[in-house]
Each structure stands twice: as structure tokens, then as C-alpha cells.
Amino acid sequence: xxxxxxxxxxxxxxxxxxxxxxxxxxxxxxxxxxxxxxxxxxxxxxxxxxxxxxxxxxxxxxxxxxxxxxxxxxxxxxxxxxxxxxxxxxxxxxxxxxxxxxxxxxxxxxxxxxxxxxxxxxxxxxxxxxxxxxxxxxxxxxxxxxxxxxxxxxxxxxxxxxxxxxxxxxxxxxxxxxxxxxxxxxxxxxxxxxxxxxxxxxxxxxxxxxxxxxxxxxxxxxxxxxxxxxxxxxxxxxxxxxxxxxxxxxxxxxxxxxxxxxxxxxxxxxxxxxxxxxxxxxxxxxxxxxxxxxxxxxxxxxxxxxxxxxxxxxxxxxxxxxxxxxxxxxxxxxxxxxxxxxxxxxxxxxxxxxxxxxxxxxxxxxxxxxxxxxxxxxxxxxxxxxxxxxxxxxxxxxxxxxxxxxxxxxxxxxxxxxxxxxxxxxxxxxx
Numbered sequence: 001x002x003x004x005x006x007x008x009x010x011x012x013x014x015x016x017x018x019x020x021x022x023x024x025x026x027x028x029x030x031x032x033x034x035x036x037x038x039x040x041x042x043x044x045x046x047x048x049x050x051x052x053x054x055x056x057x058x059x060x061x062x063x064x065x066x067x068x069x070x071x072x073x074x075x076x077x078x079x080x081x082x083x084x085x086x087x088x089x090x091x092x093x094x095x096x097x098x099x100x101x102x103x104x105x106x107x108x109x110x111x112x113x114x115x116x117x118x119x120x121x122x123x124x125x126x127x128x129x130x131x132x133x134x135x136x137x138x139x140x141x142x143x144x145x146x147x148x149x150x151x152x153x154x155x156x157x158x159x160x161x162x163x164x165x166x167x168x169x170x171x172x173x174x175x176x177x178x179x180x181x182x183x184x185x186x187x188x189x190x191x192x193x194x195x196x197x198x199x200x201x202x203x204x205x206x207x208x209x210x211x212x213x214x215x216x217x218x219x220x221x222x223x224x225x226x227x228x229x230x231x232x233x234x235x236x237x238x239x240x241x242x243x244x245x246x247x248x249x250x251x252x253x254x255x256x257x258x259x260x261x262x263x264x265x266x267x268x269x270x271x272x273x274x275x276x277x278x279x280x281x282x283x284x285x286x287x288x289x290x291x292x293x294x295x296x297x298x299x300x301x302x303x304x305x306x307x308x309x310x311x312x313x314x315x316x317x318x319x320x321x322x323x324x325x326x327x328x329x330x331x332x333x334x335x336x337x338x339x340x341x342x343x344x345x346x347x348x349x350x351x352x353x354x355x356x357x358x359x360x361x362x363x364x365x366x367x368x369x370x371x372x373x374x375x376x377x378x379x380x381x382x383x384x385x386x387x388x389x390x391x392x393x394x395x396x397x398x399x400x401x402x403x404x405x406x407x408x409x410x411x412x413x414x415x416x417x418x419x420x421x422x423x424x425x426x427x428x429x430x431x
Contacts, residue, residue, distance in 0.1 A: 025066040027431055028082070032059040032089050035424025039413055041090070043422040045404040046376055048135045048284045050359030051341040054380035054402035056426065059089030064102065074109035080123065113152050120146035125162060126216060126231075127286075128256065128269075130307050132319045132343045132357070137269060137305060138254050139286035140214050140233045142166040147214070156219040156227075166210040166235060168292035170246050174204040208245055208292045209238045222257070229256040235277065235290045246294030250275035252287050263311035272302045282327035282335035282363075293331075301327030301335075309391050312344075317391040319343040333367030347389045355382045355398065375407040395429035 035042030035057060042057035064082035071077075082102035087094045104121025108114070121144060128138040147162030178197040185196040213234045220228040231254040237245040252273045259266045273281050276291040281301030303325030310318050324338045339361035346354045362375040382400035386393040401423045404412065412420035 023068050025064075027064045027066070028062045029430045030061040031056060031426060031428045032061075033424050033426030034089075035422050035426075037420055037422035038417075039420060042424055043402075043404060043412065043420045045378065045406070045411060045420075046361060048133050049339045049361035050376060050378035050404075051132055051343065051357045051380070052134045053132070053343060053355060053357040053398075054382060054400035054422070054424065054426075055378060055404075057088070058086060060084075060086045062101070069105075074114055076108050078106045078108075080104050080106060080121075082124070115150045115152060115158070117149050118147075119149070119162075120144075125164065125214065126160065130305070130321050132307075132341055133321055133339075133359075135284060135321075136286040137271065137303075138231060138256075139288050140164065140166075140212050140252075141288065142212050145212075149216070153217070156221050158216075158218045160214075160216040160218070162214045164212050164214070166212045166288075166290055168208050168210050168247075168290060169205045170208055170292045170294065171203045172206045174202040176200065177202050206243070208243075208247070209240065210290060210292065211236055211238065212287075212290075225260045227258050229258070230254070231256070233277070233287050235275075237292070245292070246297075247290070247292045248275045248294070248297040250277040250290060252277040252280075261308075261310060264309045264317070266306070266308035266310070269305040269307075270302075271305075272300070274300045277301075279327050279330040279332070279335075282325040282330075282337045284337075295331035296329075298329040299327060299331075300329070301325065315347050317345045317347075319345075319391060333365050335366075336364045338362055345391060350389050351385050351387070353384050353386065353389065355384055356380065357382075373408050376411070377405045377407065379403045394431075395427060397425070397427045399423075399425045 037043040044055050044057045047055045062082055062084045064080070066078060066080045069077050069079050080102055083098055084101045085098040087097050102123050104119055104123045106117050106119040108117050110118055123141065125141045127136050127141060129136040141164070143165030145162055145164030147160065149160030149162070151159040153159050176199045179200040180191060180196055181198050182196060184198060185193055187193040187195050215232045216229065218229040220230070222228050233252040234249065236249040237247065239245050250273065253271065255270045257268045271281060276296045276299070277287065278299035278301040279285070279291070279296045280287065281303045303323060305321065305323045307321035312318055320342045322340045327335045339359065341357065341359035343355065343357045348354070357380040358378070360377040363373070365372045380400055380402040382398040384396050384398035386396035401421065404420045406412065406418045410416055410418050412418070
């Protein structure tokens with residue numbers, strides 16, 4: 001008689017009990033297109049700073065499949081998955097450049113608080129972004145982790161707590177080696193000439209086990225149409241035996257004031273960070289990729305962001321973002337950064353619209369008495385056709401022209417020009 005595996009028997013028993021649900025949710029995001037410019041291929045320039053419209057040259061997609069694997073009364077177990085794919089999109093076959101970004105199980109209904117969700121695995125963790133600049137100002141998504149979210153505190157406040165892997169590396173000494181230096185040669189100057197060598201310390205990369213503890217408190221009601229969300233991230237390392245971690249722990253505090261409008265919404269964001277988080281405040285970081293080198297141990301920084309989307313009558317909508325940020329004592333010095341982007345949109349009918357986007361940024365870095373400035377801007381006009389008239393309606397196909405300007409240098413045509421123009425056609429979809 002053939003043996004029946006324990007796993008197979010368990011599956012059959014579960015199905016027989018009626019606990020298995022086969023409903024699958026298919027969702028994702030995609031963009032792709034073609035463009036040309038005076039540089040030949042499409043030009044892109046500081047997307048997070050001057051705006052993304054007419055400023056993307058890649059093929060990128062995210063394909064997600066979620067399934068409810070178990071449901072009995074109020075208890076559910078859901079599997080969430082997502083694979084991301086990114087390429088230049090210049091050829092029909094470009095090999096593989098994909099990653100499994102999400103793979104986790106979320107269980108709901110296990111506790112007296114029926115809204116609470118227990119989860120474990122890897123996920124995009126409560127990310128917050130500004131769409132028109134594709135800037136995630138809060139994104140602590142790391143490696144695998146786990147936590148509990150949507151715990152009820154009072155009438156409206158929901159608390160969430162998570163811990164996730166955030167490993168990195170640091171440079172450590174790997175002993176000394178004799179290195180050839182022709183400037184030291186006093187004899188033949190050949191590799192056999194001993195006078196041409198000096199002892200030089202060598203370094204290697206050492207893995208650091210890092211973790212992010214994340215706490216959120218959402219739904220704090222301030223007025224009838226204004227809510228506050230607080231987020232706190234603490235990044236720390238767990239030293240291996242005999243290891244000395246160079247980087248200090250970092251703290252990132254975020255307050256998001258969200259206001260609902262009759263014709264849109266507005267958010268004001270206040271953030272403060274220390275250590276590597278401090279540098280990220282002025283370098284468009286969102287709480288990920290914590291630097292383990294120790295070069296930013298003394299850094300701290302803050303930023304203020306205001307953004308939103310507002311309807312202006314029946315035919316116009318306007319998206320905007322304004323940011324000001326500072327970081328001190330980073331490995332690059334003291335950094336001041338600010339940017340502003342506006343995207344007005346005119347609706348011709350339910351499916352056709354004309355979209356404009358203008359953006360400007362400026363950065364100032366001071367190190368050892370030397371000041372380095374960077375500044376640039378972009379103007380874009382696009383004719384678009386979308387599945388609906390809303391600012392957020394997708395899929396959308398757009399034909400556009402963009403004009404880029406570097407006000408402090410030459411970023412175009414192999415670093416010989418301070419401006420460039422490009423045209424293209426792109427699709428964007430989410431579902």
C-alpha cells in the first residue's frame with residue numbers, strides 16, 4: 001500500500017473541514033515607455049527632487065497575489081506575495097532582474113480585539129510616499145520580520161508594533177600587505193625591486209546583524225477633519241561574539257498631520273532623525289538602508305514636508321509638494337536641501353487630460369569650510385488618456401515633452417551641457 005504523507009493528509013483534512021478559501025486577489029503596479037533626447041536615449045534627472053512626470057526611463061513592474069487560506073468565523077489567515085521586476089526596457093529580452101519583495105502571512109480575529117492583525121514574513125511595511133516625486137519619506141521595510149498591527153487604543157487610535165531585519169556591513173582590518181608604489185623606487189623600478197613596496201593596511205567587508213523596531217499610532221483625532229499619525233523607528237545592531245559595531249543606533253520620529261478637504265487632502269509631515277537617519281533627512285531617505293560604517297554617528301537632521309492633491313473646480317486638479325530639510329555632522333558635512341513640485345491637470349472629458357509639471361530643487365553642502373551648491377529644475381507637458389478623469393485614474397497612457405536644467409553644473413551630454421530636452425510616450429498602471 002502506498003504511504004500517504006502527513007502533509008497531504010493534513011491538507012485533505014483541512015479542505016474537508018471547509019476551512020480553505022480559494023479567493024485570490026491580483027494586484028500590482030507597472031510603468032514602461034520609450035523616449036529620446038539630444039543624448040540619444042531618454043534623459044532623466046533627479047526624479048525625487050523635480051518630479052517624475054516625463055522623467056522615468058525604465059520598465060518596472062510589481063505583481064502581487066494574495067490569497068485567503070483559512071476562514072472560520074472571524075478568524076482568517078491570508079498569504080501576501082509580491083514580485084518586482086525592473087529593467088531598462090531597451091530590448092525585448094534583457095535577462096532577469098527581479099526580486100521577491102513580499103512574502104508573509106497575516107492572521108486576523110485571533111484576539112479579543114478583532115481588528116488586530118498578527119503577521120510574520122517580509123512585506124512593504126506601512127510605507128508613506130509622495131506620488132508626484134515617487135519619494136517614500138517613511139519606509140522602514142527591511143528583511144523578514146513580524147509584529148502586530150491595528151491594536152485599538154481608545155475610540156479611534158490604532159497602534160502597530162513590528163521588528164524587521166536590517167542587516168548591513170562595515171569595513172574592518174584584514175591585516176597588512178606589501179603594495180607596489182613606483183614613487184618609492186630607488187633601484188630598478190621593477191616589481192622585483194624591494195624598494196618599490198610599502199606596508200599598507202587592508203580592509204574587508206564584515207556583516208553586521210541589524211534590526212529595526214517600528215511603532216505606529218494612527219487615527220489620533222485633532223479636529224473633525226484633521227488626524228495625526230505618529231511613527232517611531234529605532235535601528236540597532238546585534239554584535240556577534242568578538243565583533244565591535246562601528247555605527248551608533250539611530251532614531252527616526254515622524255508626525256503626519258492629515259487634513260481631509262471637500263475637494264482633496266493635505267498632509268504636513270515633520271521628521272527628525274539621528275545617526276544614519278539624521279543624514280537621510282537631507283538626502284531623501286525614508287528610514288531604510290541604515291549606514292553601518294559609523295561615519296554618521298554624530299549626525300542629526302530634520303525635514304518639513306507639505307503635500308497634497310486639491311480639486312479646483314470641475315475641470316482642474318492640482319498636486320503639489322514642498323520640502324525643507326537640514327542635516328548636520330554627516331560624513332558629507334552639513335547639508336541643507338529643499339524642493340518644490342507642482343502638477344496641475346486639466347480634464348477635457350472623462351478620459352482625456354492635459355498635465356503640466358514644474359519642479360525645482362537646491363542643495364547646499366558645507367564641509368571643512370568649503371560650500372558646494374547643486375540646483376536644478378524641470379518643466380513637463382503631457383497629453384494623457386486614462387481610465388477615468390481623476391488625478392489618480394489609471395491605467396494611463398501619456399505623450400510628453402520635458403525640459404531639464406542644471407543650474408550649478410553640466411549634467412547632460414556627457415557632462416558638457418547644462419540643459420536637455422526629451423520626448424516620449426509612457427504607460428502607467430496600478431490595480
